[in-house]
Amino acid sequence: MDRILVTGALGQLGTELVVALQGKYGSENVFATDIHTPLNNNFEGNFLTLDVLDKRSISELIRRHDITQIYHLAAILSANAEKSPELAWRINMDGLINILELAKEHHIQKVYWPSSIAVFGPDCPKDITPQNTIMNPRTIYGITKLAGEKLCAYYNAKFDMDIRSLRYPGLIGHGALPGGGTTDYAVEIYHAALKDAKYTSPIAADTALPMMYMPDAVRATLELMDAKKEYLTVNTSYNLAGISFTPSEIAKSIQKSMPDFIINYEPDFRETIASSWPNSIDDSAASNDWKWKVAYDLDGMTREMISHLKKKLPPVNVY
Numbered sequence: 001m002d003r004i005l006v007t008g009a010l011g012q013l014g015t016e017l018v019v020a021l022q023g024k025y026g027s028e029n030v031f032a033t034d035i036h037t038p039l040n041n042n043f044e045g046n047f048l049t050l051d052v053l054d055k056r057s058i059s060e061l062i063r064r065h066d067i068t069q070i071y072h073l074a075a076i077l078s079a080n081a082e083k084s085p086e087l088a089w090r091i092n093m094d095g096l097i098n099i100l101e102l103a104k105e106h107h108i109q110k111v112y113w114p115s116s117i118a119v120f121g122p123d124c125p126k127d128i129t130p131q132n133t134i135m136n137p138r139t140i141y142g143i144t145k146l147a148g149e150k151l152c153a154y155y156n157a158k159f160d161m162d163i164r165s166l167r168y169p170g171l172i173g174h175g176a177l178p179g180g181g182t183t184d185y186a187v188e189i190y191h192a193a194l195k196d197a198k199y200t201s202p203i204a205a206d207t208a209l210p211m212m213y214m215p216d217a218v219r220a221t222l223e224l225m226d227a228k229k230e231y232l233t234v235n236t237s238y239n240l241a242g243i244s245f246t247p248s249e250i251a252k253s254i255q256k257s258m259p260d261f262i263i264n265y266e267p268d269f270r271e272t273i274a275s276s277w278p279n280s281i282d283d284s285a286a287s288n289d290w291k292w293k294v295a296y297d298l299d300g301m302t303r304e305m306i307s308h309l310k311k312k313l314p315p316v317n318v319y
């Protein structure tokens with residue numbers, strides 16, 4: 001029987017991935033953890049407070065609950081990482097090596113660890129960025145993700161482990177508030193549209209970034225984890241494409257259901273990060289190896305985001 005530990009479970013990805021894991025493995029077999037506690041303590045299922053820098057507590061939790069798989073999501077995202085690089089290095093790298101060492105020691109069957117399009121830098125091809133290319137990330141977050149990919153590949157090869165990874169594009173979901181990333185503007189914009197009918201973008205109007213609606217990201221994760229190991233040809237982290245759009249294009253998509261919505265642009269340090277990342281991604285390795293196919297386009301995602309958030313926020317001119 002599979003028993004699952006999820007770290008960083010209260011974040012944007014964890015909030016939706018935990019529900020999918022509970023559906024697949026049974027709520028009683030999923031142990032969601034985070035350094036923070038759930039708001040109003042209203043978490044459905046097992047929840048435990050856990051700091052990924054506290055190796056002894058992680059080891060104790062794995063032993064006590066007979067954990068067989070780990071989804072290690074805890075991290076500091078790109079924009080926040082630029083404000084505290086040393087903290088980002090500790091959480092992203094020391095947290096990862098704690099998990100890898102404990103996974104080895106406790107003979108964990110499978111580990112999932114997410115990487116990011118942040119592994120790419122300004123020297124890589126911007127359009128349809130290949131799986132393997134020059135990387136040279138310029139952000140501390142991207143550096144930790146690239147080092148993390150190499151670390152996972154090393155543990156796989158050296159200790160014959162099964163650690164799998166995806167290079168997510170910017171993820172867009174309604175389950176949790178944005179977590180300090182550069183692509184998080186594309187989550188904030190929906191909240192702002194419904195709350196104030198206007199948004200000031202920290203990213204320039206025509207800077208395209210690869211993005212993905214959260215249900216696609218969750219499905220990709222479960223599909224990769226279910227794939228037969230012998231079919232997987234990428235030993236670092238799979239490129240994942242999704243949909244690419246600019247702030248001006250997402251604004252136009254929102255205006256289809258909210259014609260009064262206004263967008264302004266005040267690019268800040270996040271624009272520098274965004275313009276060092278790809279415009280779009282080549283994910284043919286994922287399509288070939290485990291038949292990955294994206295489902296949501298920009299307008300489909302916009303319709304769902306507005307419909308879900310409308311139930312949570314006071315509405316402003318939604319037609």
Ligand code: NAD
Pocket residue numbers: 007008009010011012013014033034035036050051052053072073074075076077091114115116117167168169170171172176177178179180181183
């Ligand atoms: P998030 O910032 O929303 O959530 C991260 C969670 O980690 C938070 O709930 C936070 O409380 C927790 N955390 C921070 N420090 C911790 C610690 N010391 N111990 C335990 N928990 C701690 O991030 P997310 O968007 O959910 O991202 C999850 C993972 O996916 C990260 O590894 C991130 O790098 C990766 N990823 C996310 C995106 C995206 O667009 N959201 C894109 C690419 C990759």
Ligand code: AKB
Pocket residue numbers: 077078079115116117118141168169170171180181182183184
């Ligand atoms: C960020 O912007 O930092 C994340 C990511 C793309 O990894 N959303």
